[in-house]
Every structure is written in C-alpha cells, then in structure tokens.
Amino acid sequence: EVQLVQSGAEVKKPGESLKISCKGSGYSFTSYWIGWVRQMPGKGLEWMGIIYPGDSDTRYSPSFQGQVTISADKSISTAYLQWSSLKASDTAMYYCARHYYSSSSYLVDYWGQGTLVTVSS
Amino acid sequence: SYVLTQPPSVSVAPGKTARITCGGNNIGSKSVHWYQQKPGQAPVLVIYYDSDRPSGIPERFSGSNSGNTATLTISRVEAGDEADYYCQVWDSSSDHQGVFGGGTKLTVL
Numbered sequence: 001e002v003q004l005v006q007s008g009a010e011v012k013k014p015g016e017s018l019k020i021s022c023k024g025s026g027y028s029f030t031s032y033w034i035g036w037v038r039q040m041p042g043k044g045l046e047w048m049g050i051i052y053p054g055d056s057d058t059r060y061s062p063s064f065q066g067q068v069t070i071s072a073d074k075s076i077s078t079a080y081l082q083w084s085s086l087k088a089s090d091t092a093m094y095y096c097a098r099h100y101y102s103s104s105s106y107l108v109d110y111w112g113q114g115t116l117v118t119v120s121s
Numbered sequence: 122s123y124v125l126t127q128p129p130s131v132s133v134a135p136g137k138t139a140r141i142t143c144g145g146n147n148i149g150s151k152s153v154h155w156y157q158q159k160p161g162q163a164p165v166l167v168i169y170y171d172s173d174r175p176s177g178i179p180e181r182f183s184g185s186n187s188g189n190t191a192t193l194t195i196s197r198v199e200a201g202d203e204a205d206y207y208c209q210v211w212d213s214s215s216d217h218q219g220v221f222g223g224g225t226k227l228t229v230l
Binding site: 035044045046049050059060061062095099102103105106107108111112113 | 154165175205210211217219223
C-alpha cells in the first residue's frame with residue numbers, strides 16, 4: 001500500500017527556518033516524482049514544485065522559485081520542503097504529493113495527510 | 122503562465138446532475154485531472170486524463186474535455202458528494218509546472 005506520511009504541525013516565528021518532511025513507503029521511492037502543494041487558510045490548491053528522487057532533478061513553480069527549497073534523501077525515502085526565513089504569509093497547510101507521469105502530463109495519485117505550518121509572532 | 126478558471130460554486134439537488142467546468146486556453150489539447158477535497162481532508166483524485174476513473178471512484182463521476190472547456194459531471198448527486206473540486210493540468214510550456222484551477226464548492230441542496 002502506497003503511503004506518504006508527513007511530519008507534524010509546526011508553529012514558528014517570522015524569520016525562523018523550517019524543514020518539513022514526507023516519508024514514502026509501499027512503492028519505489030526513486031521511480032516517481034514527489035512534490036508539494038500549498039493550501040492557505042480557506043483557499044485553493046497551489047502547486048509548488050517537484051523532485052525526482054532518483055537523480056534529484058527539481059522543478060519549481062515560478063511563484064515559489066527562490067522562496068522554498070525542495071530536496072529528497074532517497075536512502076530513507078523522504079522528501080523535504082524547507083524555508084530559510086519564514087513569513088506570516090507562509091501560514092498554510094502543505095501537502096506532499098506523489099506525481100504520476102504519462103502522456104506528457106503529471107497528476108497526483110497519492111497525497112500525504114498534510115502538515116499545518118503556522119507562522120506568528 | 123497557464124490559467125484555469127472554475128466557477129466558485131455550483132449547487133444541485135440530490136439525485137440531479139452536477140456539472141463543474143474548467144476553462145483554459147485550448148485546454149482540449151491538454152490532459153485534465155480532477156480532485157475532490159472534503160473539509161479537513163487531503164484531496165482525492167476522481168478523474169484523470171480527462172475521463173478515466175481511478176478504482177474506487179463511482180461511475181457517477183465522469184469527465185470530458187474539448188476546445189476551451191473541460192467538464193466534471195456528477196450524476197445522481199448524493200449528499201456525500203458535497204466538497205470542493207479542483208481541475209489540474211500540466212503546463213509543459215517554458216515553465217514546466219503543475220497548474221490547479223481555483224476550485225469549485227459543490228453544494229447539495
């Protein structure tokens with residue numbers, strides 16, 4: 001059974017750094033792109049970026065390029081999303097998302113349970 | 122970057138048919154995927170590649186895509202279908218990124 005298990009909720013202050021994680025199991029972690037989707041309170045889904053753990057090829061949405069870093073450690077089947085300096089506007093639920101690729105299109109076939117990040121002074 | 126436009130809300134009586142649209146420039150040339158999200162839960166894929174259903178998704182859910190509009194159709198709507206629905210495509214232009222529509226809140230009257 002494919003599972004994506006994310007790290008727990010975080011409460012941080014503006015300016016602090018943060019790294020959240022997503023551990024994949026039940027499939028070959030290095031064979032699928034895995035990424036992150038943001039959902040701000042009461043808002044819609046926003047695609048942030050993906051990484052291919054097999055070779056660490058990474059793609060970002062222009063909206064998030066330079067704002068976050070996506071990485072992966074294939075030895076422990078875990079993907080990460082990190083910030084070097086959080087802002088209040090980073091307050092959101094972040095979903096880990098396994099991407100399936102076929103016919104020139106990616107879709108999300110499995111989702112993590114979400115990690116709530118709250119940034120407040 | 123590529124933009125997907127969805128109506129903010131759609132309302133339908135139980136047993137009737139709901140149609141949720143997703144507009145985009147020549148979206149018919151792209152593959153469209155649909156997700157259902159209930160309050161407090163992660164999204165779930167309900168339609169992929171325009172009209173395919175994952176295992177476990179009722180046959181009442183169907184999809185189509187042509188021209189500038191893709192449509193998610195839910196037949197014989199049930200109270201349990203009340204949720205937010207999002208369309209998604211892959212923008213393989215210079216950006217190479219996923220794109221979600223703004224989402225549609227389906228209300229079952």
